[in-house]
Amino acid sequence: MGGLEGRVAIVTGSGQGIGRAEAEVLAARGARLAIWDWHLDLAEATAAHIISHGGVAKAYRVDVGDSLRVESAMEQVRSDLGPVSVLVNNAGITRDNLLYKMSEDDWDTVMNIHLKGAFLCSRAAQADMVKHRWGRIVLTSSTSALGNRGQSNYATAKAGLQGLTRTLAIELGPFNITVNAVAPGFIDTDMTRGTARRLNLDPEQFKEAISSTVPVGRVGVPEDVAHAVGFFCDPESSYVSGQVLYIRGGP
Ligand code: NAP
Numbered sequence: 001m002g003g004l005e006g007r008v009a010i011v012t013g014s015g016q017g018i019g020r021a022e023a024e025v026l027a028a029r030g031a032r033l034a035i036w037d038w039h040l041d042l043a044e045a046t047a048a049h050i051i052s053h054g055g056v057a058k059a060y061r062v063d064v065g066d067s068l069r070v071e072s073a074m075e076q077v078r079s080d081l082g083p084v085s086v087l088v089n090n091a092g093i094t095r096d097n098l099l100y101k102m103s104e105d106d107w108d109t110v111m112n113i114h115l116k117g118a119f120l121c122s123r124a125a126q127a128d129m130v131k132h133r134w135g136r137i138v139l140t141s142s143t144s145a146l147g148n149r150g151q152s153n154y155a156t157a158k159a160g161l162q163g164l165t166r167t168l169a170i171e172l173g174p175f176n177i178t179v180n181a182v183a184p185g186f187i188d189t190d191m192t193r194g195t196a197r198r199l200n201l202d203p204e205q206f207k208e209a210i211s212s213t214v215p216v217g218r219v220g221v222p223e224d225v226a227h228a229v230g231f232f233c234d235p236e237s238s239y240v241s242g243q244v245l246y247i248r249g250g251p
Contacts, residue, residue, distance in 0.1 A: 003234050005030035008081045010074075012064050012121055013091025015042025017189035018140070020049075021222035022088050025230045027055035031086060034077040036062040038091075056081070064091045064117030074124040083128035086233050088138045089118040089161075094191060096150045096198065107153045114157035118164060122179075126172060135177035136233040139165045143185045143248050158183070162244050169242030178241035180232045185248025186210045187220040215250030 129135025
């Protein structure tokens with residue numbers, strides 16, 4: 001497939017789930033991968049998998065909500081792999097609760113990781129992209145941005161990321177940098193298995209119940225999102241910017 005040979009790509013939260021599949025797709029297209037996750041063991045497993053398939057990858061322990069750590073990790077990636085051309089802001093968490101039970105900490109933590117994390121990583125990565133007049137940034141929104149019971153913090157953050165996507169697309173477009181967002185529906189990962197457990201549901205039954213509401217008749221898998229990210233990062237997608245692509249098996 002190719003297209004990203006020699007380019008350095010960072011995928012945040014790529015120790016597992018959607019981010020891991022995104023890192024694998026970008027590596028298959030020739031990118032050299034920086035695997036960021038706050039679980040170093042998981043990041044190392046993703047990197048090892050990519051290397052075992054002939055790719056180049058290195059693992060880093062990073063909390064995307066920590067500005068000092070983001071800046072120092074960015075510097076480390078530059079010196080280990082080279083200037084950064086691709087950034088996929090994927091790291092995220094949920095702290096679901098109905099409004100009356102949602103703590104200030106649940107609100108702040110979700111805002112810090114999703115919104116501030118994407119801001120910090122994008123600000124740090126754009127320097128190389130602007131300098132070299134080429135870049136691809138992808139943010140991770142969600143169908144929850146349209147509203148979802150029990151997720152006032154998460155839905156707000158995911159809607160905010162759409163505003164950030166459009167604004168960065170305007171600011172960075174003149175430097176040949178595109179900025180787009182994926183907005184997945186239900187994707188089978190640790191995150192959604194955790195949601196099922198919190199609702200006291202069996203994860204398999206939860207998936208079956210969701211599948212019946214999806215027009216294509218199944219829940220998503222991480223690769224469904226990863227291939228869309230591959231499209232946004234392709235050199236030939238240079239006229240696609242500021243877009244939010246819903247990936248949810250239907251309209
Ligand atoms: P996941 O399976 O939990 O994987 C995300 C990885 O990122 C985990 O290893 C997680 O660690 C890590 N992480 C969380 N916060 C971090 C931080 N501050 N710094 C570094 N790493 C961090 O989640 P996923 O389902 O693949 O979701 C990936 C992204 O897609 C998230 O932004 C999520 O909101 C979004 N999304 C997911 C779905 C879905 O249905 N799965 C739908 C729409 C959007 P922990 O396990 O400790 O949290």
